[in-house]
Amino acid sequence: MRYRRQETFRYILPNPRIIPYKLIWEDKELYDGEGLLLNVSSHGLKLRSDYLFPLSNDLQVHFVLDLVPTLQPIELIGYVKHRNQLGTLYDYGIMLDIKLEETQQLVTMIKTYARENK
Template sequence: MRYRRQETFRYILPNPRTIPYRLVWEEKELYDGEGLLLNVSSHGLKLRSDYLFPLSDDLQVHFLFDLVPTLQPIELMGHVRHRGQTGSLYDYGIMLDVKADETQQLVTMIKTYARENK
């Protein structure tokens, strides 16, 4: 089933940026890697990676958002909602599990990043 993220605020990075991620499955670290952040909103993101994530509700994807050097990095966690393939790479739609304060920090980081990278 195709999942569509219906959000009014979504920033598509003109030059996708590499971000670190960590996969945790059944409370065990499964994989550490980096992926390209293609777009991000206050509740989700699209990530491109060469690693094939297992599709499981128990899989957690942990991110460290450090898009703006002057702002404190944000550690967030999410779950894969869909996966697509482009050649040998995989695109993942990830729904973030964020609290209200984390949402505000993330929105501030996205807006600052967008202003600095016009």
């Protein structure tokens, strides 16, 4: 499956961060784990995990992003758009289901994080 996230604003974390996530499938929690946040934009992110996510349009990935301690954490929901395997790890391209207000909060968080981690 080929997918390219065409966004002008994508921040690649110089030191990827571990973030918690939950997989929700058919209104039931399927898995609760942690992954490595590699990059993030206003509409998506790239996550690396050792867990093999089922590829289904009904699978929701719930995140809490807390990149900047002085800002309010943001709870986000996304959907897996693609998966690449790297040995025993998997990279997931996740499109966020995000509202305008959350997008603005996320962009503020990314910009603040980038300024503080030059």
